[in-house]
Amino acid sequence: MENIYITHVEIFKVNLPYKEPFVISLGVIESATNVVIRIRTNNNMTGMGECAPFVTIVGETQETVYELSKQIARLLIGKNPFAIEERLNEINKAIAGNYTMKSAFDMALYDLLAQKANLPLYKLLGGNNNREIYTDMTISIGPPEKVARDALAFKESGFPAIKVKLGTTTTDDVNRIKAIRKAVGNNYPIRIDANQGWNTITAINTLKALEPYNIEHCEEPVPKWNNKAMAKVRANSPIPIMADESVFDHHDAFKLASMDACDYFNIKFSKSGGIFNALKINAIAEAAGIKCQVGCMSESRFALTALMHFVLASKNVVHYDMDSSLMLAADPVVGGIQYQGKGKWILNDTIGIGATFEEDFLNSMESVII
Numbered sequence: 220m221e222n223i224y225i226t227h228v229e230i231f232k233v234n235l236p237y238k239e240p241f242v243i244s245l246g247v248i249e250s251a252t253n254v255v256i257r258i259r260t261n262n263n264m265t266g267m268g269e270c271a272p273f274v275t276i277v278g279e280t281q282e283t284v285y286e287l288s289k290q291i292a293r294l295l296i297g298k299n300p301f302a303i304e305e306r307l308n309e310i311n312k313a314i315a316g317n318y319t320m321k322s323a324f325d326m327a328l329y330d331l332l333a334q335k336a337n338l339p340l341y342k343l344l345g346g347n348n349n350r351e352i353y354t355d356m357t358i359s360i361g362p363p364e365k366v367a368r369d370a371l372a373f374k375e376s377g378f379p380a381i382k383v384k385l386g387t388t389t390t391d392d393v394n395r396i397k398a399i400r401k402a403v404g405n406n407y408p409i410r411i412d413a414n415q416g417w418n419t420i421t422a423i424n425t426l427k428a429l430e431p432y433n434i435e436h437c438e439e440p441v442p443k444w445n446n447k448a449m450a451k452v453r454a455n456s457p458i459p460i461m462a463d464e465s466v467f468d469h470h471d472a473f474k475l476a477s478m479d480a481c482d483y484f485n486i487k488f489s490k491s492g493g494i495f496n497a498l499k500i501n502a503i504a505e506a507a508g509i510k511c512q513v514g515c516m517s518e519s520r521f522a523l524t525a526l527m528h529f530v531l532a533s534k535n536v537v538h539y540d541m542d543s544s545l546m547l548a549a550d551p552v553v554g555g556i557q558y559q560g561k562g563k564w565i566l567n568d569t570i571g572i573g574a575t576f577e578e579d580f581l582n583s584m585e586s587v588i589i
């Protein structure tokens with residue numbers, strides 16, 4: 220059998236401005252500062268991965284990802300790209316944490332494996348492209364009039380649900396939801412995300428106060444380290460609880476499931492380290508009767524395409540928060556998922572992840588080749 224090994228790894232800093240600044244309880248973001256990895260092999264294959272470091276949640280930045288990626292790249296040269304478990308074990312042994320950085324490598328390795336198998340990635344993962352996938356749309360923190368205006372605009376442009384960023388005070392958060400409900404009517408699906416902004420008492424009080432407003436679920440009500448508090452909030456909340464920042468990998472998923480701390484997991488490659496661990500999180504969720512959502516940070520359409528492949532292979536994923544690329548001012552991605560309007564993403568069958576970046580765009584970004 221042909222001996223295929225990794226010869227080079229290219230690392231690109233990819234900057235993509237937002238259409239408008241995005242505000243959550245953890246800070247303001249004006250531009251996606253992502254990193255793209257391209258792995259090359261001795262038989263001229265290329266596998267690509269993208270990650271979106273979000274420092275207030277994962278503690279990684281474009282700079283840390285760029286630097287550590289060089290170390291990982293050196294580790295990969297000469298190795299078999301298709302033995303993904305072995306490669307990821309080496310990466311995890313060399314560098315602790317840094318799951319966002321690792322997710323770009325995980326993605327590129329899966330891209331290569333699916334190309335080698337001559338299959339779209341979701342087929343390699345045993346999936347089927349027969350579900351309709353609609354993203355919700357996220358509304359950043361703002362005054363009630365503004366969030367209500369945004370909510371109505373998203374409803375009118377056809378998004379099937381909105382996700383509202385909260386996590387301030389009970390009064391302000393309830394006023395936001397009250398204004399939004401008034402604008403969009405009683406039946407339009409609303410989800411909320413506190414991004415760890417509440418303490419236990421505020422979380423319970425706010426969620427109880429929000430009961431009349433027909434909220435689907437609430438993400439990460441309390442600080443991520445406080446799993447016990449989340450279990451307590453869940454036990455006292457009329458609104459289902461979704462773990463996001465508190466569930467990075469399968470170990471977190473197992474712990475939260477054992478503690479009955481949540482109703483849902485929000486899986487993001489930037490937290491899980493990519494597809495390999497995302498599959499494990501979803502397996503634990505299935506075993507525990509927990510449903511999943513997929514989410515994003517500030518990924519372009521490239522990483523969202525990889526996420527779509529995972530979704531199509533994971534029926535237990537029932538909510539889709541895949542809106543990051545819709546918030547970016549430019550779209551340098553070629554191929555991949557296509558936006559149909561009204562929140563709908565479709566994926567045409569292409570081998571591998573089936574997307575790449577415009578070469579001119581990549582060449583305009585700072586890069587290094589190892």
Ligand SMILES: [Mg+2]
Nearest residue numbers: 412438439463
């Ligand atoms: Mg969240």
